[in-house]
Amino acid sequence: MKNVVELAPREERDGPREIAPEQWQRFERNVAEIFAAFGMDLDTPGTRETPQRFLRALFDATAGYDGDPKLRTAFPSERPDHVDGRHGQIVEGPIGFFALCEHHALPFHGAAHVAYVAGEEILGISKLTRLVRLYARRFTVQERLGEQVADALVDLVGARGVAVHLEAAHLCTQMRGVYEERSRTVTTFWRGLYEEDESLRREFLAEVRDRRR
Ligand SMILES: [Zn+2]
Structure with a gap:
């Protein structure tokens, strides 16, 4: 039984992204050109720093590429070996996310619900x-x-089963295009x-329904 697992995807171990100062400056000029051409007055106290702020916000919003070293620790499952944990699913959610x-x-x-049936380790x-x-x-x-998310849970803790339910609103369709202001996209993923x-899936989906109310 191992207590420390490595996060599988290679990029997670490469550490934080590095953007050189001259790159930031070039990006700011490019963004300023686009914003100005699209109609923004960049010569006001409120907008002078907007290209810079926009880029910083975008960088923060994509911080997932920096990896997360704190994810590497797992704990041995406390479920005794002789107990059949087949239906002992751990459900967490709603977990809010922005992508x-x-x-x-x-x-x-939107919101994610994640469940798994533990193997030897829990997260x-x-x-x-x-x-x-x-x-x-x-x-x-x-x-x-x-x-x-589903594959990482299998890799991280050797989960015997994983369920992921995602419900999200997409601004690319809400702000423009077909203007589907209230539409939500629901996706589910199953492993193991x-x-x-089917009873595990039903139990999970009932749990998700309850929590979304
Ligand atoms: Zn889109």
Whole structure:
């Protein structure tokens, strides 16, 4: 039994991104040119620093690429070996998240519910929130976000089953385009025991329904 696991995807171990000062300056000029051409008056007290603030905000919103070293610790499961933990699912949620869709670089945001059936290890509850945010704070799509969270849980703690439910509103469709102001996109992802066991899926979805009220 191991207590420390490495987060699988390679990029998580590469550490924080580094943007050189001259890059920031070039980016600011580029953003200023775009904002001005689109109609922003950049010569006011409120907007003079806007390109810089926009870039900083975008950098923060994509901090998932920096990885999260705190995710590497798992704990041995406290479930005694002789107990059949088949239905002992751990459900966490709603976990709020904000992501950027890779098609438009505009936000999609919503709530995640994550459940797993522990193997030999469990992950602290706050780590599930960290896990969702690690993959949400990127340029991504809802489908990949769910797959990555599910796969990471299998890799991190050897979960025997994982369920992920994502419900999100996409600003790229709400702010423009078809103006679907109230639409929500729901996706579910199953791994291991959840793929085989319908009662586990039902139990999880009922739990999600209750918590969304
Ligand atoms: Zn989009």
